[in-house]
Amino acid sequence: MTTPHEHIVTGFDDEQRRLTAEIVRMGEMAAAQLEAALDVVARRDDRTAARVVANDDAIDALEQEVSQDVVRLALRGPLARDLRVILAALRIAAAIERIGDYAANIAKRSAALALAPPLPQVEALCALGTEAAALTRHAIAAYRDADTGAARRVREADARIDAAYSTLYRELVEAIEHEPRIATSATHLMFMAKNIERIGDHATSVAENVMYLVSGEDDLPPREKRDDSPSLAP
Known part of the structure; x- marks a missing residue:
């Protein structure tokens, strides 16, 4: 016969697995x-861009589901480590929601970009975005597997995105100087490049919260930043 304590623990574990999957x-x-x-940008497809923007609603809705699941977990009176599960889940869901927002912003701007002659720097932008998407997937995998080693590698890899963003920014400034039109x-x-750089930052936030979740490590040393470009509104 299951004791009340075992029932509570089993229920918490089941809901935690559901939360992780969400x-x-x-x-x-x-x-x-x-x-x-990124595909919309490369193909200059403004019709598909609208669908990409609309899909952001699904990510927002899922974040609401995650928040509701977190509340259910909190009401079970969790222990100290369980509280880390709850806090990390809220932080990670918020970071992912912002990644979705930035992706939608890129799609929105692509519609305007498609009206003008193509620029050669689009290729570098898409390469930067592909790296940020991969970093996001690595961060999510680190969360799924509770893998602090993978999380640290994500945190370190963000510097490459910063550096590539800064290079692209300088190239665009020089291009404008040579051809103002x-x-x-x-x-x-x-x-759009700044949106991608911020996606890298949010993927890094996911990784840092994995480290906090697993080890309680919440006071990390400053990570390497290689973004030396002037500040742009995100």
């Missing part, structure tokens, strides 16, 4: 959203 699904959706936005298109690319 967050993993949410992360996969956000990464796919970014990849779809492309200023509007190049500015759209700058903001």
Whole structure:
């Protein structure tokens, strides 16, 4: 016969597994959203861009489900480590939701970009975005597997995205200086690149919360940053 304590523990574990699965699904959706936005940019497909933007609602809805599941877990009167599960889940879901938002922003700007002649820097933008999507998937896998080693590698890899973003930013500034008529298109690319750089930051936030979840490590040393470009509104 199951004791009340065992019932509570089993119920908590079941709900935690459900919560983890929802967050993993949410992360996969956000990464796919970014990849779809990049495809729209590369193909200059403004019709598909609208669908990518609309898909962001599904990520937002899933974040609400995660929040409700977190509340149910909290009402079970969890122990200290269980509280880390709850807090990390909230932080990670919020980071993934922002990744989805940034992917939608990229798709929105692609519609305007498609109206102007293509710029060669689009290729570098898509390469940057592909790396950010991969980083997001690695961060989600680290959460799924409670793998602090993988989480640390994600945290370290974000510096490469920073560096690539800074390089692309400088190239776009130089392109505008040499050919002012492309200023509007190049500015759209700058903001899209900044969105991608911020996606890398949020993937890193997921990784840092994996480290907090597993080890309670919440006071990490400053990570390496290689973004030396002027600040842009995200």
